[in-house]
Amino acid sequence: xxxxxGELVAAAAAPAGGGGGGGSRLxxxxxxxxxxxxxxxxxxxxxxxxxxxxxxxxxxxQALSEETxxxxxxxxxxxxxxxxxxxxxxxxLESEMYQLSHxxxxxxxILETVTQALQLQLQQQQAGAAAADEPALLGGARGxxxxxxxxxxxxxxxxxxxDAAAAAQEEGGQRSLTTLLEKVEGCRDLLPESPGKYLVxxxxxxxxxxxxxxxxxxVHAFLLNDCLLVAAWxxxxxxxxxxxxxxPLDGLAxxxxxxxxxxxxxxxxxxxxxxxxxxxxxxxxxxxxLEVLEETKRGSRLLSEKRRxxxxxxxxxAAPPLPRAAAEAAAARNPFEEEEEEEPAGPxxxxxxxxxxxxxxxxxxxxxLDVCIAQRDFEGAVDLLAKLNEYLxxxxxxxxxxxxxxxxxxxxxxxxxxxxxxxxxxxxxRGGPRATRRAVSQLIRLGQSTKACELFxxxxxxxxxxxxxxxxxxxxxxxxxxxxxxxxxxxLLETAREFETDFAGHSGCYSxxxxxxxxxxQMFVDAFSKQVFDSKESLSTAAECVKVAKExxxxxxxxxxxxxxxxxxLLVKDIKGxxxxxxxxxxxxxxxxxxxxxxxxxNLMTPEALGRLREEMRSCGVTTFEQYxxxxxxxxxxxxxxxxxxxxxxxxEEALKLYFPExxxxxxxxxxxxxxxxxxxxxxxxRCEQDPEKKAFIRQNASFLYETVLPxxxxxxxxxxxKPAKQLQELRNASRLMRVNPESTTSVV
Numbered sequence: 115x116x117x118x119x120g121e122l123v124a125a126a127a128a129p130a131g132g133g134g135g136g137g138s139r140l141x142x143x144x145x146x147x148x149x150x151x152x153x154x155x156x157x158x159x160x161x162x163x164x165x166x167x168x169x170x171x172x173x174x175x176q177a178l179s180e181e182t183x184x185x186x187x188x189x190x191x192x193x194x195x196x197x198x199x200x201x202x203x204x205x206x207l208e209s210e211m212y213q214l215s216h217x218x219x220x221x222x223x224i225l226e227t228v229t230q231a232l233q234l235q236l237q238q239q240q241a242g243a244a245a246a247d248e249p250a251l252l253g254g255a256r257g258x259x260x261x262x263x264x265x266x267x268x269x270x271x272x273x274x275x276x277d278a279a280a281a282a283q284e285e286g287g288q289r290s291l292t293t294l295l296e297k298v299e300g301c302r303d304l305l306p307e308s309p310g311k312y313l314v315x316x317x318x319x320x321x322x323x324x325x326x327x328x329x330x331x332x333v334h335a336f337l338l339n340d341c342l343l344v345a346a347w348x349x350x351x352x353x354x355x356x357x358x359x360x361x362p363l364d365g366l367a368x369x370x371x372x373x374x375x376x377x378x379x380x381x382x383x384x385x386x387x388x389x390x391x392x393x394x395x396x397x398x399x400x401x402x403x404l405e406v407l408e409e410t411k412r413g414s415r416l417l418s419e420k421r422r423x424x425x426x427x428x429x430x431x432a433a434p435p436l437p438r439a440a441a442e443a444a445a446a447r448n449p450f451e452e453e454e455e456e457e458p459a460g461p462x463x464x465x466x467x468x469x470x471x472x473x474x475x476x477x478x479x480x481x482x483l484d485v486c487i488a489q490r491d492f493e494g495a496v497d498l499l500a501k502l503n504e505y506l507x508x509x510x511x512x513x514x515x516x517x518x519x520x521x522x523x524x525x526x527x528x529x530x531x532x533x534x535x536x537x538x539x540x541x542x543x544r545g546g547p548r549a550t551r552r553a554v555s556q557l558i559r560l561g562q563s564t565k566a567c568e569l570f571x572x573x574x575x576x577x578x579x580x581x582x583x584x585x586x587x588x589x590x591x592x593x594x595x596x597x598x599x600x601x602x603x604x605x606l607l608e609t610a611r612e613f614e615t616d617f618a619g620h621s622g623c624y625s626x627x628x629x630x631x632x633x634x635x636q637m638f639v640d641a642f643s644k645q646v647f648d649s650k651e652s653l654s655t656a657a658e659c660v661k662v663a664k665e666x667x668x669x670x671x672x673x674x675x676x677x678x679x680x681x682x683x684l685l686v687k688d689i690k691g692x693x694x695x696x697x698x699x700x701x702x703x704x705x706x707x708x709x710x711x712x713x714x715x716x717n718l719m720t721p722e723a724l725g726r727l728r729e730e731m732r733s734c735g736v737t738t739f740e741q742y743x744x745x746x747x748x749x750x751x752x753x754x755x756x757x758x759x760x761x762x763x764x765x766x767e768e769a770l771k772l773y774f775p776e777x778x779x780x781x782x783x784x785x786x787x788x789x790x791x792x793x794x795x796x797x798x799x800x801r802c803e804q805d806p807e808k809k810a811f812i813r814q815n816a817s818f819l820y821e822t823v824l825p826x827x828x829x830x831x832x833x834x835x836x837k838p839a840k841q842l843q844e845l846r847n848a849s850r851l852m853r854v855n856p857e858s859t860t861s862v863v
Contacts, residue, residue: 141178223405294336298345300357312339315406317399319392327377333358333392337406340414342366342383344390361385363411364418365521367484370404384484415477469509471518476502479518483525487532492556495529500559526560533557537569539576547574547612554616567623570616571630574609578634581605582641591651595642595659602638603666606631610673632680639684647688653696654764657771660685682774689772690780696768697784700761701791707754708795713808713815716749716756723747727756734763735826742818755815758792759823766827770834778835785827786841792819793845820846 143149162168294313295301315337321330334355336343341362345355361383371380371391379400380393394400471477479498486495502522506515536553550570557566581601587594610627617623646659667681718724724747731739736759742750749756765788769781796816803809824846832838 140174144175144178219401294343297353298336298343298355298357299348301343301345301360313337314339314410315402317394317403319394322377322380322391322393324382324389324391327391335392335403337410339410339417342407363414365480366407366411367481367488368404368407368411369485369488382488384488389488411481419472419477469506469512469515471514476505476518480521480525483522483529487525487529490532492529492533492552495525496556496559499526530557530560530562530565533560534565534569537566537573539573547577547609550574551612551616558616558620563617563620563623567617567620567626570613571626574605575630575634575637578602578605578609579637582638587645591645591649591655592658592662594645595662598638598641598645599662599666602634603669606634607669607673610670610675614673631675631677635677635680636684639681643685643688647692650695653692653768656689656692657768660689661771682776686774686776689777693769693772693777693780693784696765697788700765700788703761704754704758704788704791704795707757708791711752711754711795711799713752713799713803713811715744715811716751716753718747718749720747724749730760734760735830736763736822738822742814750811750814751818752811752815754795755792755818762788762792762823762827763830766830766834770830773834782831782839782841785831785839786845789824789827789842789845 143154158171159168162171294316313336317335319333319335321333322328323330332347334345334347336345341360343357344359344361346358348354348356365385367384369382369384371377371382373379377393379395379397380391381400381404382389382391394403475482479502482498483495486492486498499522506519509515533553533556537550537557547570550573554566554570557563557569582598585594585597585601610631613623613627642659642663646656651659663681663685664678667678670677718727724743727749728739728743744750762785766785769777769784773781796812796819800809800812800816803812824842828839828842828846831842
């Protein structure tokens with residue numbers, strides 16, 4: 115009774131903390147705030163009639179507990195699914211909010227720029243009107259000088275808000291440039307003062323290592339209208355800096371680095387072939403740096419283009435015609451020398467053709483390539499290169515074109531290095547062969563199909579080797595071989611299909627794949643032989659393992675790849691060794707039985723044992739075994755001959771599973787040697803035996819060997835190989851038993 119009450123207390127206390135729905139009276143009692151398990155059981159025991167009521171009540175409480183547990187599980191699962199869906203929606207909303215924030219930031223910048231431009235334009239108009247009225251009102255030299263300056267320099271007139279803002283910024287920036295040269299040590303010679311150079315923006319930054327994201331140093335960056343100066347802090351001198359690096363804006367790319375706490379407010383500067391990461395003080399300063407860098411680069415590019423057009427317009431006119439005497443002297447020169455001198459003049463001198471490189475996408479192409487490489491947008495980078503090559507395909511190779519191609523070549527090398535790294539075995543090998551398609555396709559588009567083929571096959575070789583090494587060696591060899599064959603040949607088949615997809619138009623790469631497949635198959639055979647042949651497995655196990663490997667290898671014929679002959683060539687040595695080893699075992703066992711041979715009939719004792727022997731002989735192909743069975747459980751054959759028959763037929767069946775043409779003579783010679791041991795023993799026993807009854811019994815066993823066993827062996831061999839064996843025919847058709855030395859007392863082998 116006490117034990118039952120204790121169990122009831124435990125059962126009643128279990129659901130007390132559960133929170134399930136329901137309107138039953140019992141559930142309400144258990145969910146009440148004043149519920150106490152011991153008091154509840156005490157009252158219940160007083161009201162019950164005996165153990166049966168308590169047991170029924172305990173069952174109801176346990177059923178309620180199980181129901182509550184199931185309800186909790188369902189609620190947890192439902193909440194978990196809702197959590198996953200909510201997280202996915204939050205991710206979508208986060209990306210949309212980021213896009214909206216970026217759009218709003220751009221709109222805000224445009225509105226601020228338009229407002230400032232209108233204000234500056236208004237101020238410039240007022241200043242121009244005041245400068246025009248000042249000479250008439252004051253008659254001073256200052257007013258006349260201002261009016262003359264405004265008239266003489268048309269670039270200072272309010273032609274556009276952008277030019278006015280640039281002029282005002284340049285005037286203030288040139289004053290700051292002198293202070294900059296005084297604060298930074300070692301930059302006066304590298305950054306000489308010039309009328310067109312002025313300071314645009316500057317601020318403190320912290321540099322981080324691009325590989326390990328560790329803090330390197332504090333720097334102060336000075337953005338000029340045509341370059342970016344990076345200076346390191348001098349710890350012992352406040353407000354002084356040391357020159358670190360100077361980067362022209364035309365070769366600089368700016369990449370925004372996404373915040374990943376604690377690493378935030380960062381941006382990356384790409385200068386081929388290096389890159390540097392800087393951290394701003396806060397998000398606002400980072401945004402200002404990104405905006406002012408892009409704006410300054412754009413202004414520098416436009417200014418360079420204007421300067422180039424102005425130089426072309428101010429180019430000296432064509433030389434006047436030569437005087438008559440000079441013309442006659444020129445005509446008297448060797449015409450071949452004249453052709454040789456005029457030949458290098460190029461297409462510009464020949465036809466006056468000029469390539470238009472002022473397009474915005476061409477000007478921004480090197481920077482766009484840097485950004486695409488940094489953001490791993492390989493397709494975008496290759497598309498830009500294809501667009502440029504298409505544009506310059508029929509254009510003459512002028513000096514600006516050569517300069518542009520030189521800049522692009524550096525980016526192409528960098529892109530190639532990144533793609534090569536993507537295909538290196540050091541990278542993650544997960545994802546299968548399809549994971550390499552992106553890098554391989556872009557390398558092929560860059561005209562490097564040979565390198566792409568080599569890297570793809572090297573990557574897949576490492577993946578296959580890793581997959582086979584990760585297989586756990588099971589206790590059962592056949593189970594391990596099944597797993598090994600499945601992993602290897604599945605990987606090989608997937609690699610072949612992916613190779614056919616990626617290199618469909620490059621037939622020259624297929625020979626490389628065949629060579630790679632043979633190398634991979636050699637690796638597979640090494641692991642296969644180590645587990646099957648080196649561990650001295652039985653011939654039946656080895657035959658099953660080889661059969662499994664052949665069946666998997668035939669799957670490759672689906673894609674037109676037949677590697678069966680290669681796996682035969684690689685396994686022939688080990689299979690020969692296994693056949694010869696098992697042949698020696700059979701011969702030794704046969705000799706041992708021969709030494710103990712008493713030439714007596716077999717007594718199997720029970721009809722069941724006799725039935726099993728008949729079934730074994732029938733499975734071996736001996737269909738006439740019934741005529742050798744006697745009364746009851748006797749068999750009119752020797753135990754040695756029956757055991758030899760079963761062992762020889764088993765050897766033949768397993769050997770035929772391993773058979774291929776290279777093993778024909780090895781198998782045939784092994785069979786002949788095994789049969790000769792039994793035949794010679796019978797011949798020797800027949801010559802030595804003096805008892806007439808035993809001699810007749812020996813002749814009956816010899817007849818069984820010659821007339822039953824040997825024809826079955828010959829027939830089964832011909833069925834498995836496809837052609838008859840002359841050696842077995844000669845052995846069977848012998849007109850008499852083999853002769854031995856009459857004086858010998860041992861069997862001849």
